[in-house]
Amino acid sequence: MIGSVLVANRGEIARRVFRTCRALGIATVAVHSDADARARHVREADAAVRLPGDAPAATYLRGDLIVAAARAAGADAVHPGYGFLSEDAEFARAVVAAGLVWIGPPPAAMEAMASKTRAKRVAAEAGVPVLAPLDGAAAVRAAGPPVLVKAAAGGGGRGMRIVRDLALLDAARDAARAEAEAAFGDGEVFVEPYVADGRHVEVQVLADAHGTVWTLGTRDCSLQRRHQKVIEEAPAPGLPEGLEEALCGHAAALARRVGYVGAGTVEFLLDGRGRAWFLEMNTRLQVEHPVTECVYGVDLVALQLRVAEGARLPARPPEPAGHAVEARLCAEDPARDWRPWTGPVHALDVPEGDGLRVDAGVGAGDEVGPHYDALLAKVVAHAPDRPSALRRLARALERARVHGPVTNRDLLVGSLRHPEFAAGTPDTGFYGRHLPELTAVDGEVTRHAALAAALADAQGRSRFGGWRNVPSGPQVKRLRAEPDGTEHEIRYRLGRDGLEGVPGVRLLEAARDRVALEIDGVRRPFAVAFHGASVHVDSPLGARSFALLPRLPEPVPEDEPGSLLAPMPGTVVRIADGLAPGTPVAAGQVLLWVEAMKMEHRVTAPAAGILTALHTAPGRRVATGDLLAVVAVPNEEAAHERRTDRTP
Known part of the structure; x- marks a missing residue:
């Protein structure tokens, strides 16, 4: 019997595994980087071992340190979670060689599925339909664009490039290879036909060491950004008759073919005609496993533990009931190229119970850093x-x-209520078609939220608060909406008849933490929370965030024209080939790539011109606003020459 489990992971998945371990009476061990020293998964564990450093390569990807941590803490089993080393067969072998129980599939099965090209060959041998790689230039030309360049290793959308013009294929292959090498230590890439606006449907597999293989229905994971999942559901809706049974049959056949034991997921790509092809097999627990747990009434982590202990599964899985949907709440801005955000979490309160479940990695008082997703x-x-x-x-x-x-x-709420998604035929092109409308901001809601923030901020500023028996002078408050940066100047007066100067709005209640406004005859409540110089306003109309500004604008130092600043904290991972001061650049040309929170972000030239300065290099850490490079456009160069030619 397993008595103590080390989770070789962090955040939400570590807490998820710990929860089941506690319920089963199993002790828990956490590992943590220096950045995670005060993280919730560390505080919740019975024991924790430090992995010195911050970067994943120095901490959560160091299998030798994790095995040593397990032995030092007295753990007798290792659960890999997802990501990091969860699909690394050599790590699994090291765990077993250390005399520990590996809570995952056999290393040989992991190895068979580790490379997507090798996995496709194995799947074809098992009778599973595959989208065969395009070998050679002739095959690519025959297939025609679009094609997809894809990393053979890893996942999470890394090392993938859609190519719509074959003249750009070599550049896309080089970029994908460089990204894959940096992310997975394996630069192998391949080319396959690209199925535009297809569906991503997967099958949950669970097998024991005695020959029993369960398939726990399907999940649809088609709503994606940058090839990474946003919303998942079970079962997959709107499949053609007989397709779910066929996909489950293919998944079971592949699991048996490789001698699979434990939890895994077989992923398929569907086109608009309902044809399905094998994509890959994830030899681990998936991020979206909760939707399957809800529908089938099982605890997949508990079943992983039982299987690792050698137990037999019942001959048949439970029967499914109902429908489950999962949304990934992320610190990112979809309206600005999905830019990740860092900083303190002041509040994270999501309703639970009555058919709702929340698996969180952070909470109030925690910090979202740049090192992880x-x-x-x-x-x-x-x-x-x-x-x-x-x-x-x-x-x-x-x-x-x-x-x-x-x-x-807000994007998640809009997606769930969108008529096309509600119709039950999601596809991977959803955000390509609907992102602008889903990220549009209702300016009227923002103005009313800003008014509520200004009225709440006025409370307590005098012994009369915001209410007076005599007419007050005009009040002016400046706020900047976040993240779009729009400034709002709120002007109002509080007199004997209440709020003045704001047509169509009547003040019903005002306190430091709440405001009620009657807007066009309808009562609207606003909850207000202040955190330093920021204020958050929640209402049934929507949530808004503002920065409180001084009444008079402060001077802001100007950057040199053409300055390219780091959009977020991260690491410069690549610089465009041949880029150096004096190099001509085109408008929109990618100059360098910054990796932040497991995503690569391109920094592009704002206009055609000459690169006059390059202030960074691959591997260098940058903070938000750091100067990366300077591009001088022709008219700016001429203006500079005119300025420098002047004599006093």
């Missing part, structure tokens, strides 16, 4: 049918209090 929490709704689950999840997210970093919460 942007996931804050997974919010899951389970209901008797899909429309009820969508409604329940959208409402829970809408009612959540999320203060601190910018998040994708």
Whole structure:
């Protein structure tokens, strides 16, 4: 029997595994980087071992340190979670060689599925339909664009490039290879036909060491950004008759072919005609496993532990019931190229119970740093049918209090309520078609939220608060909406008849933490929370965040024209080939790549010109606003020459 488990991971998945271990009476051991020293998974564990450093390569990707930590803490088993070393067969072998129980599939099965090209060959041998790689230039030309360049190793959307012009294929292959090498230590890439606006459907597999293989239905994970999942659900809706049974059959056949034991997921790509091809097999627990747990009434982590202990699974899995949907709440800004955000979390309160589940990695008082991914929490709704689950999840997210970093919460709510998604035929092109409308900001809601913030801020500033028996002077408050930076100047007067100067709005209640306004005859409540110089306003109309500004604008130092600044804290991972001061650049040309929170972000030339300065290099850490490079455009160079030619 397993008595103590070390989770070779962090954040939400470490807490998830610990929760099941506690319920089973199993002791828990955490590992942590220096950046995670005060993280929740560390505080919740029975014991914790430091991995010196911050970067994943020096900490969570050091299998030798993790095995040593398990032995030092007296753990007798290792659970890998997802990501990091969870699909590393050599790490699994090292765990077993150290006399520890590996809570995962056999290393040989992991190895068979580790390379996507090798996995496709194995799947084809098992009779599973595959989208064969395009070998050679002739095959690529025959298939025609678009094609997809894809890393053979890893996952999470890294090392992938869509090529719509074959003249750009070599550049895309080089970029994908460089990204894959940096992310996975393996630069192998391949080319396959690109299925535009396809569906991503997967099958949950669970097998024991005695020959029993379960398939626990399907999940749809088609709503994605940058090839990374945003919303997942089970079962996959709207599949053609007989397809779910066929996919489950293919998944079981592949599991048996490689001698699979434990939890895993077989992923398929579907086109608009309902044809399905094998994509890959993830030899670990998936981020989206909670939707399957809700529908089948199982604890997959508990079953992983039982299988690792050698137990037999029942001959058949439980019967499914209802529908479940999961949304990934992330610290990122979808309106600005999904830019990740760092900083303190002031509040993270999401409704739970009554068919709602929250698996969070952080909470109030924690810090979102630049070293790891942007996931804050997974919010899951389970209901008797899909429309009820969508409604329940959208409402829970809408009612959540999320203060601190910018998040994708409004995008999630809009996606769940979008008519196309509600129709039950999601596809991977959803955000390509609908992102602008889903990220549009209602200016009227923002103005009313700004007014509520200004009225709440006025409370307590005099012994009369905001209410007076005599007419007051005009009040002026300046706020900057975050993250778009729009400034709002709120002007109002509080007199005998209440709020003046704001047509159509009547003040019903004002306190430091709440304001009620009657807007066009309808009462609207606003909850207000102040955190230093920032204020967060939550209401049924939507949530808004503002920075409180001084009444008179302060001078802001100007950057040199053409300055390219780091958009977020991160690491410069690549610089464009041949780029050096004096190099001509085109408008929109990618000059360098900054990696932050497991995503690469391109820094591009703002206009055609000459690169006059390059202030960074690969591997260098940068903070938000750091100067990376300077591009001088022709008219600016001429103006500079005219200025320097002047004599006093």
